[in-house]
Amino acid sequence: MKNLYILGAAGSIGLQTLDVIEKHMDTFNLVGISLGSNDEINHDILTRFHPEMVCLRTEQKILDYQSKYPDIQFTFGDAGLIQLAKYPKKGMLLNALSGSSGLKPTVEAIKFYKDIALANKETLVMAGEIINKLVYEYKVNLYPVDSEHSALWQVLKGEHQEDIQKLVITASGGSFRDKKRSELKEVKVEDALKHPNWSMGAKITIDSATMMNKGLEVIEAHHLFHLPYHQIETILHKESVVHGLIYFKDGTIKASLSVSDMRIPIAYALFYPNRTEYHQHLELTNLSFEPMDKERFPLLELAYQVGEAGGLLPTVMNASNEAAVKLFLNHQISFLDIETIVSDTVHQFKNIKEPSLDLIIETDRQIQQAIKLAHEKR
Numbered sequence: 001m002k003n004l005y006i007l008g009a010a011g012s013i014g015l016q017t018l019d020v021i022e023k024h025m026d027t028f029n030l031v032g033i034s035l036g037s038n039d040e041i042n043h044d045i046l047t048r049f050h051p052e053m054v055c056l057r058t059e060q061k062i063l064d065y066q067s068k069y070p071d072i073q074f075t076f077g078d079a080g081l082i083q084l085a086k087y088p089k090k091g092m093l094l095n096a097l098s099g100s101s102g103l104k105p106t107v108e109a110i111k112f113y114k115d116i117a118l119a120n121k122e123t124l125v126m127a128g129e130i131i132n133k134l135v136y137e138y139k140v141n142l143y144p145v146d147s148e149h150s151a152l153w154q155v156l157k158g159e160h161q162e163d164i165q166k167l168v169i170t171a172s173g174g175s176f177r178d179k180k181r182s183e184l185k186e187v188k189v190e191d192a193l194k195h196p197n198w199s200m201g202a203k204i205t206i207d208s209a210t211m212m213n214k215g216l217e218v219i220e221a222h223h224l225f226h227l228p229y230h231q232i233e234t235i236l237h238k239e240s241v242v243h244g245l246i247y248f249k250d251g252t253i254k255a256s257l258s259v260s261d262m263r264i265p266i267a268y269a270l271f272y273p274n275r276t277e278y279h280q281h282l283e284l285t286n287l288s289f290e291p292m293d294k295e296r297f298p299l300l301e302l303a304y305q306v307g308e309a310g311g312l313l314p315t316v317m318n319a320s321n322e323a324a325v326k327l328f329l330n331h332q333i334s335f336l337d338i339e340t341i342v343s344d345t346v347h348q349f350k351n352i353k354e355p356s357l358d359l360i361i362e363t364d365r366q367i368q369q370a371i372k373l374a375h376e377k378r
Helices: 012-022 039-049 059-068 075-087 100-111 122-138 148-155 202-208 212-225 263-271 299-309 313-329 334-348 357-376
Strands: 001-005 029-033 053-056 072-075 091-095 115-118 142-144 164-171 232-236 242-248 255-258
Touching: 001 012, 001 075, 001 100, 012 029, 012 039, 012 091, 012 100, 012 263, 029 039, 029 075, 029 122, 039 059, 053 059, 053 075, 059 072, 072 075, 075 100, 091 100, 091 263, 100 115, 100 122, 100 313, 100 357, 115 122, 115 263, 122 142, 122 212, 122 313, 122 357, 142 148, 142 263, 148 164, 148 212, 148 242, 148 255, 148 263, 164 212, 202 212, 202 313, 202 334, 212 232, 212 299, 212 313, 299 334, 313 334, 313 357, 334 357
Parallel strands: 001 029, 001 091, 029 053, 053 072, 091 115, 115 142, 164 232
Antiparallel strands: 164 242, 242 255
16 A cells, blocks of 8 residues: 555645545555645545545634544644645655645655655746755655656656757647737636636646746756756647657657546556556547747746746746736736736846755745735735
């Protein structure tokens, strides 16, 4: 039995992970999870899985949950996520949290010798160098769960780094991929949340529409696969069938194709180095590829610049984007304001090279708080 922890179990990736392990209860022991604010979903999960430890979003409902599930140890908040990461049973922690809140629990889980299945791309965007050093120091494994990075991981298996010409991350283009920039001024939140191919959480769906999601994935790929940014390319692929490609120096191209179902990369990480059965057939149809228009998606170009600069700038970009997306989802700013806020914040910040983990976390907090306060006063 493999001990498993899931951070963000009630979110999109978390629920799909539970769907995978429910079909293989003889393989996985679900030790601990963190839940969200939807009581109906939370109770359904706890009734089906009975973990040893559960982290709730807030302290408010702990007594109610404890009375219903007396055999489960409950904790809450950011401190609770750390407790969960430090739980003494070794195993694998799948981090499916959204945003910067996933960084510190990942660090603590590594220090407690847990392998990491990473669906929280912000962890590597903010602190990729620190995470890689910890993974090496504590001799644990880091497995990507994002569909694109899982695809690249699989395609790279058995290959030599020096034979790689470039890796290519595909992008669906998001909710507004067929709109011109002039048409984006009046788009609504409800429209932005209608992704054409994937079923995902709100934040990542907006990031997909701005192409910030792809920018974060470029930085994540840099830290996962140890390639310079000029060897990491992005292209538009509206069908979301090809998830990653590798160009090799001999002219060969290898690609990974599958249906748009996150349970496939989730299962690959959970069962690695083995594979498990999947019974959804992929119908191969016409596949289209287009070069990325960085003028149409300026946040992608910014992400390349920020990744190259390194230091605190990736944290600043991520924090300002996280704050701006929250404002947009709350109908406080327009869609294009997201780009303005992120770009202005990055360009006004004086970078610091080789920041400590504490400085990264504090900078993230300060940037998000400053943007939130600036718009509360309006």
